[in-house]
Amino acid sequence: MASGTPGGEVALETSRLLLRPWRAAEAVVLRELWTERDPRVPPHRRVDADGHPTVAELEDSIRTDKVWSTGLLAVERKTSRDVIGYCGLVDSGRGPAGEPELAFELLRRVWRQGYATEAASAVVEWARSSGYGRLWATVWDWNTASRRVLAKAGFTETGRKEADAVHGTTLFTTRGL
Numbered sequence: 043m044a045s046g047t048p049g050g051e052v053a054l055e056t057s058r059l060l061l062r063p064w065r066a067a068e069a070v071v072l073r074e075l076w077t078e079r080d081p082r083v084p085p086h087r088r089v090d091a092d093g094h095p096t097v098a099e100l101e102d103s104i105r106t107d108k109v110w111s112t113g114l115l116a117v118e119r120k121t122s123r124d125v126i127g128y129c130g131l132v133d134s135g136r137g138p139a140g141e142p143e144l145a146f147e148l149l150r151r152v153w154r155q156g157y158a159t160e161a162a163s164a165v166v167e168w169a170r171s172s173g174y175g176r177l178w179a180t181v182w183d184w185n186t187a188s189r190r191v192l193a194k195a196g197f198t199e200t201g202r203k204e205a206d207a208v209h210g211t212t213l214f215t216t217r218g219l
Contacts, residue, residue, distance in 0.1 A: 052115060052130075054164045059157065061115040061129060061164060068116060069100035071125045071149070076100075078150050082184060084209050114145060117161050119152075126152045129161035131169060137178045137214075142169070144179040144217075146191070153187065162195040170219040177219065183211040 054061040064072075073096070076089045089095070095103070104110045114130040127148030134143050144165060148158050169177055179197055181188045197215035204212040 052168070054115065054168055055120075056160050056164050058120055059160055059164070060118045060120055061161060062118065064104045064110040064114075064116045064125075064128075066101040066104045068125045069097045069104055071116075071127070072100045072104075073097050074149060075127060075147055080185075082182065082209050084206075113142075115165075117146075117148065117157065119157075126157060127161075129158070129165050131165060131177070134180075136180065138176075140174075141176050141178055141216075142174065144169075144177050144192075144195070144197075146188075158188070158191045159194045162191055166195055166217065166219070174219055176216055178214060178216045180212050180214055182209070183213055189213070 051063055052061070053063075073089075076087075076095065079088045081088075109132060113132045114128045116125045117127045117129050118125050127146065129144075129146035131142035132145050134145075137143055144162060146158050146162055146165075148161075166177065177197075178200075179192055181192060183203075192215050195217065197217040200214045200216055202214035204214075206212070
C-alpha cells in the first residue's frame with residue numbers, strides 16, 4: 043500500500059515494513075550506517091577522521107534536505123517499530139533525466155532477512171504507480187548482496203561501468219516499469 047507521490051510526502055507499507063519520511067531523532071541510525079560502511083566505499087561516504095558527519099549534522103540534514111522527506115525513506119519494521127535503514131528514489135544526476143535511481147542501505151544486523159528486497163520492491167511499485175517508465179540503480183561490483191537484491195527486484199545490468207582503481211567498479215542497472 044502506498045500513499046503520496048514523488049515530490050510529496052510518501053508512506054509505503056509492506057507486510058513487515060513501513061517506509062516513511064525520516065525524523066530528526068533517527069539520525070543515530072544514519073550515523074550507524076555511516077560507521078558500518080565497507081572500507082572500499084569512498085571516504086566521502088564514510089565517517090571521517092574527525093568524526094563527521096556527526097549525529098547533530100545528520101539531524102540537521104534530515105530537517106533541511108528534501109531528499110530525506112521525499113526520496114530516501116526510513117525503513118521501519120512494523121513489529122518492533124525500529125528504523126533499520128533507508129530505501130527510495132533519488133536524482134543523483136548520473137542517469138537519464140526523468141529516471142530516478144533506486145537507492146537502499148540497511149544496518150548489518152538485519153541483513154539476510156529479505157528486508158532490502160521487500161523495501162526495494164515496494165519502492166519499485168510506488169514508482170510504477172506514480173507514472174515512471176524506468177528506474178535505474180548503481181552498485182559496486184564487489185557488493186554481491188546488493189546485486190542480488192537488485193536482480194530480485196527486476197533490475198538487469200546494462201553493461202555500463204565506471205571503474206575506480208581504489209574502490210572498485212560501479213555497475214549500472216535498469217528496470218522498466
